Amino acid sequence: xxxxxxxxxxxxxxxxxxxxILEQLMQSTIPIAGIKLLASKKSIGKRITxxxxxxxxxxxxxxxxxxxxxxxxxxGGEVSKKMVPEAIKRGAVVIDNSSYWRxxxxxxxxxxxxxxSVLATHRGLIANPNCSTIQMTVALAxxxxxxxLKQVIVSTYQAASGAGQAAVDELLQQTTAYLKHETMHAERxxxxxxxxxxxxxxxxxxxxxxxxxxxxxHEEYKMIRETKKILCGxxxxxxxxxxxxxxxxxxxxxxxxxxxxxxxxAQADPQKIRTTLSTAxxxxxxxxxxxxxxxxxxxxxGHRETFVGRIRRDLENARHFHMWVVSDNLxxxxxxxxxxxxxxxxxxxxxxxxxxxxx
Amino acid sequence: xxxxxxxxxxxxxxxxxxxxILEQLMQSTIPIAGIKLLASKKSIGKRITxxxxxxxxxxxxxxxxxxxxxxxxxxGGEVSKKMVPEAIKRGAVVIDNSSYWRxxxxxxxxxxxxxxSVLATHRGLIANPNCSTIQMTVALAxxxxxxxLKQVIVSTYQAASGAGQAAVDELLQQTTAYLKHETMHAERxxxxxxxxxxxxxxxxxxxxxxxxxxxxxHEEYKMIRETKKILCGxxxxxxxxxxxxxxxxxxxxxxxxxxxxxxxxAQADPQKIRTTLSTAxxxxxxxxxxxxxxxxxxxxxGHRETFVGRIRRDLENARHFHMWVVSDNLxxxxxxxxxxxxxxxxxxxxxxxxxxxxx
Numbered sequence: 163x164x165x166x167x168x169x170x171x172x173x174x175x176x177x178x179x180x181x182x183i184l185e186q187l188m189q190s191t192i193p194i195a196g197i198k199l200l201a202s203k204k205s206i207g208k209r210i211t212x213x214x215x216x217x218x219x220x221x222x223x224x225x226x227x228x229x230x231x232x233x234x235x236x237x238g239g240e241v242s243k244k245m246v247p248e249a250i251k252r253g254a255v256v257i258d259n260s261s262y263w264r265x266x267x268x269x270x271x272x273x274x275x276x277x278x279s280v281l282a283t284h285r286g287l288i289a290n291p292n293c294s295t296i297q298m299t300v301a302l303a304x305x306x307x308x309x310x311l312k313q314v315i316v317s318t319y320q321a322a323s324g325a326g327q328a329a330v331d332e333l334l335q336q337t338t339a340y341l342k343h344e345t346m347h348a349e350r351x352x353x354x355x356x357x358x359x360x361x362x363x364x365x366x367x368x369x370x371x372x373x374x375x376x377x378x379x380h381e382e383y384k385m386i387r388e389t390k391k392i393l394c395g396x397x398x399x400x401x402x403x404x405x406x407x408x409x410x411x412x413x414x415x416x417x418x419x420x421x422x423x424x425x426x427x428a429q430a431d432p433q434k435i436r437t438t439l440s441t442a443x444x445x446x447x448x449x450x451x452x453x454x455x456x457x458x459x460x461x462x463x464g465h466r467e468t469f470v471g472r473i474r475r476d477l478e479n480a481r482h483f484h485m486w487v488v489s490d491n492l493x494x495x496x497x498x499x500x501x502x503x504x505x506x507x508x509x510x511x512x513x514x515x516x517x518x519x520x521x
Numbered sequence: 522x523x524x525x526x527x528x529x530x531x532x533x534x535x536x537x538x539x540x541x542i543l544e545q546l547m548q549s550t551i552p553i554a555g556i557k558l559l560a561s562k563k564s565i566g567k568r569i570t571x572x573x574x575x576x577x578x579x580x581x582x583x584x585x586x587x588x589x590x591x592x593x594x595x596x597g598g599e600v601s602k603k604m605v606p607e608a609i610k611r612g613a614v615v616i617d618n619s620s621y622w623r624x625x626x627x628x629x630x631x632x633x634x635x636x637x638s639v640l641a642t643h644r645g646l647i648a649n650p651n652c653s654t655i656q657m658t659v660a661l662a663x664x665x666x667x668x669x670l671k672q673v674i675v676s677t678y679q680a681a682s683g684a685g686q687a688a689v690d691e692l693l694q695q696t697t698a699y700l701k702h703e704t705m706h707a708e709r710x711x712x713x714x715x716x717x718x719x720x721x722x723x724x725x726x727x728x729x730x731x732x733x734x735x736x737x738x739h740e741e742y743k744m745i746r747e748t749k750k751i752l753c754g755x756x757x758x759x760x761x762x763x764x765x766x767x768x769x770x771x772x773x774x775x776x777x778x779x780x781x782x783x784x785x786x787a788q789a790d791p792q793k794i795r796t797t798l799s800t801a802x803x804x805x806x807x808x809x810x811x812x813x814x815x816x817x818x819x820x821x822x823g824h825r826e827t828f829v830g831r832i833r834r835d836l837e838n839a840r841h842f843h844m845w846v847v848s849d850n851l852x853x854x855x856x857x858x859x860x861x862x863x864x865x866x867x868x869x870x871x872x873x874x875x876x877x878x879x880x
Contacts, residue, residue, distance in 0.1 A: 317676030317779035319725050319768065337696060358813040365819045366678050366770065366777045368831050368845045373810040377791065377833045386836070403837040407779040407845060409678065411725065412771050418725045420676035420766040422781075432736070451732040454717040460724040472727050474736045477745070478762040486727045486766060 167195035168513060170504075171230045171254070173222055173245060174237030175199035176208060178327040179259060182497035183234050184212055190501050192508050200226055201237070224248035231513050234500050235259060247521040250286035255513050257288045257503045259496055261380075264289040264388060268520055271391050274502045275443040276303040280395075281506055286515040288503055293495025294318050294381070294408065294417050295388040300468040300494070301487045302423065304442035305435060306393055306402070310426025312481075316385065316406035319418035320370055321459060322362060324491050325351060329362075330414055336363035337412070352410060367410040381408040416459025417495065419487040428481055432473045435483065439470050444494070449473050457488035465490055466498045526554035527872060529863075530589045530613070532581055532604060533596030534558035535567060537686040538618060541856035542593050543571050549860050551867050559585050560596070583607035590872050593859050594618060606880040609645035614872050616647045616862045618855055620739075623648040623747060627879055630750050633861045634802040635662040639754075640865055645874040647862055652854025653677050653740070653767065653776050654747040659827040659853070660846045661782065663801035664794060665752055665761070669785025671840075675744060675765035678777035679729055680818060681721060683850050684710060688721075689773055695722035696771070711769055726769040740767040775818025776854060778846040787840055791832045794842065798829050803853070808832050816847035824849055825857045 170187065174180045180201070187197065199210060200222035208219040220226055222241070227233060227249040235242055235249075239262035246263065249256050263269045270280040271289045276299050281288065291299070298316060305311060322333040329350045336346040340363050348359035352369040360367055371380035378386075386404045387397040394401045411418075440447045448457050449471040457469035472486035489495060507513050529546065533539045539560070546556065558569060559581035567578040579585055581600070586592060586608040594601055594608075595618035602621050609615055622628045629639040630648045635658050640647065650658070657675060664670060681692040688709045695705040699722050707718035711728040719726055730739035737745075745763045746756040753760045770777075799806045807816050808830040816828035831845035848854055866872050 315674060315781050317766075319678065319770065334700065338700060341693065341697060341700075352813070356813060360817060361819060364771065364773050365817055366772060366775075366847070367817065368777070368779075368815050369813060373813070376836060377810045377831070378836075400837070403835075405781075405835045405837065405841075405843070407676075407781075407831065407843055409777065409779065409845075411678065412723065413725060414723050416725075418727070418768065420727075420768065420779075422674050422764075422766075449736075451736045454711070454715060454728060454732075456727050458719060458724055458726065460720060472736070472766065476762075476764045477735060477737075478759070478764065482764075484764070484766055486768075488725070 165193050167193045168231040168508065169195045169229055171198040171200055171227060171233045173200045173233055173235040174241065175210065175219055176201045176205045177236060178323055179236040179492055179496040181210065182492050183236060183500055184210065186493070186497045186501040187234070188212055190505050192505055198226065198230065227252045227254050230254040232257070232504050232507070234504060236496065236500070246287060250515055250519060250521045253515050255284070255286055255507060255515055257290055257500050259290045259500055261292065261384060263287060264291065265397055271388060272503050273299050273392055273499060274506050275300060277392055278506050281503070281510060281512055284512065285518050285520045287520055290496065290500045290503065291388045291392060292384040293324055293491040294320060294419065295385050295392070296495050296499050297417060297468045297487055297489035298385065298419055298421060299389055299392045300444050301421065301439065301470050301485065303393060304438050304445065305423065305425065308438045309430040311393070311402050311423060312426055313403040313424040314389065315422040317420045318406065318408045319411045320408060321413040321415050321417055321491055322351070322410065323415050324417065333362050333412060333414065336361045340364055362410055362412050364412060368407065370408040370410055379408055382406055413459050415490055415492060416462045416488055417491045418459060421485050421487055422482065424482045430481065432475055432483065435473055444468055445470055447471065457486060459488055462488045462490050466493055468494055524552050526552040527590040527867065528554045528588055530557040530559055530586060530592045532559045532592055532594040533600065534569065534578055535560045535564045536595060537682055538595040538851055538855040540569060541851050542595060542859055543569065545852070545856045545860040547571055549864050551864055557585065557589065586611045586613050589613040591616070591863050591866070593863060595855065595859070605646060609874055609878060609880045612874050614643070614645055614866060614874055616649055616859050618649045618859055620651065620743060622646060623650065624756055630747060631862050632658050632751055632858060633865050634659060636751055637865050640862070640869060640871055643871065644877055644879045646879055649855065649859045649862065650747045650751060651743040652683055652850040653679060653778065654744050654751070655854050655858050656776060656827045656846055656848035657744065657778055657780060658748055658751045659803050660780065660798065660829050660844065662752060663797050663804065664782065664784065667797045668789040670752070670761050670782060671785055672762040672783040673748065674781040676779045677765065677767045678770045679767060680772040680774050680776055680850055681710070681769065682774050683776065692721050692771060692773065695720045699723055721769060721771050723771060727766065729767040729769055738767055741765055772818050774849055774851060775821045775847055776850045777818060780844050780846055781841065783841045789840065791834055791842065794832055803827055804829055806830065816845060818847055821847045821849050825852055827853055
């Protein structure tokens, strides 16, 4: 029998995540028939080279999705809102990186090694979670399974690339200005279309995405709701309490997270948790305090794994622990998780828009 | 009656904190008779200029403390261990910035606006707390007083200057190298005399000070023990549970802290906490999410206050709250707190080594 080969479109192909989706796709196990790079009008004709092969960017029109099997979308919420239905109507299964569809009950929100089984329920669309949520759930899911999980309190240390390549460029320009004792200009961070902008270079911005109700940012809500949806199957679940603070730090790639968590099982201890995580898919434990070995963004860059270290017990609460989690936010936090979902869809023969299609 | 004027010595006068102690001292209310700058042999004869007045650095010998009333010491643990007794024996009251004496039951550990009353018990020596502890207790003490405090979980975002000027220089050199795509060299961070060194530029190092028991770092233990000593009068108190993770971030000046805390009083709410903190000494509340106003290291630099914002309730635990605290680690975290202690000693007429002197 001939191997089925897939026609794949990357929507938002010119962005920091889009270019990495192409890279990850070329390194994946997916049998590829062809790749289409789609973006907005202003990028038409742009050439993207990967391993000496040139791809020419086409305009993302509804018709561009004809004969496409899988769409890997990373073009922001507004584009996804409009284009995802067009692609599904034309028979393509979509994996979407934007936050627009994530909270829809009919859309599985998937981290393959955590809840890959829900892929079977898809109705044409699978949502890729928020970057900081993905790495947190990769580290927490094996703990939840082994010891039960009651509560999570997270402080994030998020890289500029989470806000796109323009934010990285701005950070580097500010850094250059700072070193020359010149004025730093800010137009992108913390949030491109928000009112105030502040320099990130040699600074900390305790705002990621816009503010919502109860003075939480949208990023903080994403981490609360998405973590519940992924770990408990419901974004409003009360099974695990989740709260936290999201902070942007002057790092280019690699989000850090100081995660404090409470387990159910009184028998859990740091060494057991280390062992549990060491055998978990997608996790690499780097936790040797005596040799000063622990996860760092510069060491995580370019890797697909989620790195975990600094596993310790709260000295005054026996079932409460700390861990320090780092991952490449553009790979596991975005491009790789998207391609990994596509790999699983292919492996499970789920690349078909079903009868009960969303659109 | 003639105003008493004080002879003051700064021990470790050439360091990042020492030079700021001189600045803060010159801006203080203390009537100064004279200032001696003391440092190690290699700095003898060095000139330090403050507002067009030149000071010449002298060697820190035991004899240098003769006729000195107040010693403001910031020369590291080993120097303090040796020199503090010499100064006290010669009749000088010492305020020490190192961690060496902090856990001694006979040494008050003081943040003036928090526990200034314990100054009256001094026996010749007062310890200045750890930088990250000071700003945390300034923000927590008014909350403890108004609502009762049960538990504190902190994640720190600490600036390079907390590890001294050489660490700042290293960060800036690494940053320059990174921008030129050159190799980054590391010899100072995370800990000067530890085995491994890693770049801090565009990176995060979840190690501040050396590792101790139970895989906590010395910095994390300082925050636990010192916070208990300052807020509860005893470093082993079980009245308030304290735990956390200390992380070095690529910032030059200004520590950030994501503090999660549990109060006793079920009537506490974010607005009440904001009001409580707004009237607290040494605190400036910057907490206007709708205008995107919140504390940032670049805005805190050069100020004496502790800045507090992002005050929010945990959406699933009614008596649990978040806040984001930033302060200039070289001023309130070190130089200003030291000079502020000296101001209070002067105001309370406590600049005398008592009969029951430690040495």
